[in-house]
Amino acid sequence: MKNVLISMMTVCMLTISASSYAAEPASHAAASADGAQVGGDAKAGMSHGEVRKVDLAAGKLTIRHGPLENLGMDAMTMAFKVKDPAMLSQVKSGDSIDFVAEEVDGALTVMKLEKR
Known part of the structure; x- marks a missing residue:
């Protein structure tokens, strides 16, 4: 039972980490090559x-x-x-x-x- 709980916690942590990592580049995707924000000021x-x-x-x-x-x-x-x-x-x-x-x-x- 202990091994099952540890495995479930590990899967949850990896899922959260992976989704956080995948979301990060999207916040930078609005920047163009010259540093100006696309669609912004x-x-x-x-x-x-x-x-x-x-x-x-x-x-x-x-x-x-x-x-x-x-x-x-x-x-x-x-x-x-x-x-x-x-x-x-x-x-x-x-x-x-x-x-x-x-x-x-x-x-x-x-x-x-x-x-x-």
């Missing part, structure tokens, strides 16, 4: 920050930002390259922005930028 995949410096010569923005979840980075201030040099003329020091940064050829690069 377009800014959901963007990080928030404040422009601290615009360096036209180097083609970089220094941004004080919150966590960059897609890169696994904590909040900090750092310089980023920009995908398109035209982005540098869209902002100035002190502007609040939403942005998407990715690692491109070993350099952190702003791929998308919107003033808030």
Whole structure:
């Protein structure tokens, strides 16, 4: 009898574990490749920050930002390259922005930028 109860408990635990494991990817399925939520707010995949410096010569923005979840980075201030040099003329020091940064050829690069 004891073996039957242990077997039943094991089956129940495995069933619960398997259903939990199977449900997890579905919660992430709504995210697209660029980090934006499909069918949700377009800014959901963007990080928030404040422009601290615009360096036209180097083609970089220094941004004080919150966590960059897609890169696994904590909040900090750092310089980023920009995908398109035209982005540098869209902002100035002190502007609040939403942005998407990715690692491109070993350099952190702003791929998308919107003033808030």
